[in-house]
Amino acid sequence: MTNDGIILVTGGSRGIGAATAVMLAERGHRVVVVDIVPETPAGANASVLVWPESFDVAREESVTSGVAAIEEKYGPITGLVNAAGVFGKMHSLERIRMENWDREVNIDLRGTFLVARAVGVRMAARRHGAIVNVASVAGMTSGPIHAYTAAKAGVIQLTLSMAGEWGRAGVRVNAVSPGFTRTVALQAGIDSDAMSEERLSRNAAMGRLVQPSEVAEAIVWLLSPMSSAITGINLPVDAGFLAGSTWDSYWGLPNGGSKS
Numbered sequence: 001m002t003n004d005g006i007i008l009v010t011g012g013s014r015g016i017g018a019a020t021a022v023m024l025a026e027r028g029h030r031v032v033v034v035d036i037v038p039e040t041p042a043g044a045n046a047s048v049l050v051w052p053e054s055f056d057v058a059r060e061e062s063v064t065s066g067v068a069a070i071e072e073k074y075g076p077i078t079g080l081v082n083a084a085g086v087f088g089k090m091h092s093l094e095r096i097r098m099e100n101w102d103r104e105v106n107i108d109l110r111g112t113f114l115v116a117r118a119v120g121v122r123m124a125a126r127r128h129g130a131i132v133n134v135a136s137v138a139g140m141t142s143g144p145i146h147a148y149t150a151a152k153a154g155v156i157q158l159t160l161s162m163a164g165e166w167g168r169a170g171v172r173v174n175a176v177s178p179g180f181t182r183t184v185a186l187q188a189g190i191d192s193d194a195m196s197e198e199r200l201s202r203n204a205a206m207g208r209l210v211q212p213s214e215v216a217e218a219i220v221w222l223l224s225p226m227s228s229a230i231t232g233i234n235l236p237v238d239a240g241f242l243a244g245s246t247w248d249s250y251w252g253l254p255n256g257g258s259k260s
């Protein structure tokens with residue numbers, strides 16, 4: 001990523017994508033946001049450009065023609081953030097409806113692949129670029145969101161294989177795996193009692209949710225020359241969810257002090 005190209009952020013109207021687009025623009029980058037529902041992210045300055053057409057990451061034609069049109073209008077994409085995604089619906093295995101399975105896998109995995117491929121081949125031809133895929137701790141753990149966990153595990157694996165494919169072509173590909181992150185959508189779920197903040201945060205070593213800006217910081221770093229030797233990693237940004245989630249099998253996480 002350099003300051004001469006643009007950074008494309010998918011799913012940038014809201015949530016983690018929006019926080020990342022705003023932060024990148026504040027730090028002097030030209031950002032183009034694409035989304036299935038295009039909207040200016042809250043707090044965006046004039047360096048955040050919103051692509052006005054609906055951009056569906058799961059549709060190949062929408063992705064290939066959209067990426068070509070964006071580069072024609074704004075110039076080469078030197079950084080890509082794949083933040084478009086949908087959450088998994090909670091169901092037991094036997095109750096999963098295949099239209100929900102297909103929706104989650106198509107947007108979260110197929111969509112990440114389509115956009116990363118369309119942009120990555122262009123970066124590889126120019127021998128310069130950085131890609132960050134937003135995976136999830138759900139892709140590294142188990143939960144009753146079976147399509148989502150499989151899709152996010154796929155994103156982590158895809159990140160590795162794309163890093164291998166394009167490493168010598170000067171394109172770095174990394175992932176971040178957020179823990180439960182206090183986006184507007186998640187906060188609405190907590191406020192309506194559909195989700196419990198205590199339940200969402202009690203397995204995190206730090207005992208709290210992640211802020212969207214904390215995920216954005218990691219993404220911005222992985223796009224920047226500060227991480228120039230890093231490719232193929234999956235960086236958890238989870239307030240210690242992975243570190244803490246097995247402690248319940250022992251004596252539980254200490255409550256601010258240490259147990260003897």
Ligand SMILES: NC(=O)c1ccc[n+]([C@@H]2O[C@H](COP(=O)([O-])OP(=O)(O)OC[C@H]3O[C@@H](n4cnc5c(N)ncnc54)[C@H](O)[C@@H]3O)[C@@H](O)[C@H]2O)c1
Nearest residue numbers: 011013014015016035036056057084085136178179180181
């Ligand atoms: N919030 C969390 O707790 C959390 C945790 C781990 C991972 N994630 C991941 O972070 C990413 C962003 O999620 P978020 O929490 O910011 O969600 P969000 O709902 O706030 O934002 C997602 C954005 O993606 C867009 N989008 C949805 N389907 C699309 C499609 N087909 N094409 C283009 N855009 C589409 C939405 O319109 C929305 O603007 C997702 O991949 C999600 O799985 C979120």
